[in-house]
Amino acid sequence: MKLPESTEWALHSVTALAQVPREAVSARRLAEHFGLPSPYLSKQLALLVRAGVLSASTGPRGGFRLARPASSITLLDVVEAVDGSADPYTCHEIRQQGRGAAPLEECVEPCLLAQKMRKAHLAWQGSLRAVVVSELVGSLSEEVVARTRASLIRAAG
Secondary structure, eight states: OOOOHHHHHHHHHHHHHHHHHTTBOOOHHHHHHHOOHHHHHHHHHHHHHHTEEEEOOOSTTTEEESSHHHHHHHBHHHHHHHHSSSSSOOOOOOGGGSSOOOOOGGGSSOHHHHHHHHHHHHHHHHHTTTBBBHHHHHTSHHHHHHHHHHHHHHHHH
């Protein structure tokens, strides 16, 4: 499965915001922190707000912050907020087409390939659901967290 680059942006942004839980950080500052184009990152942040992962405030001290504790935000929450939850595999029942078409009575159940792909998708979702943002932040070195905090808090001020 190939996810768009914007998924990486969303995952890193949420993880960075979890490192400065009491600070609101502007989209521009997050974009500068990661060297990303602010208008495009803003679109991903808006999707995260819509999904309830982030909250946004306006004004001179406004910006984005986690909408709930990092311990209750999973990687799946972030991925589905920006990429949706649709199964990436679509079975078009080609087994019923062409010279080798299977009889209709053999196609009552989804084909074996569709079943295996669905199982893989559910396993992928389960693995992302099992990882919370606080776990990621907790595994970062003190140096990484200090650098992120210094960059985002200084930038937010």
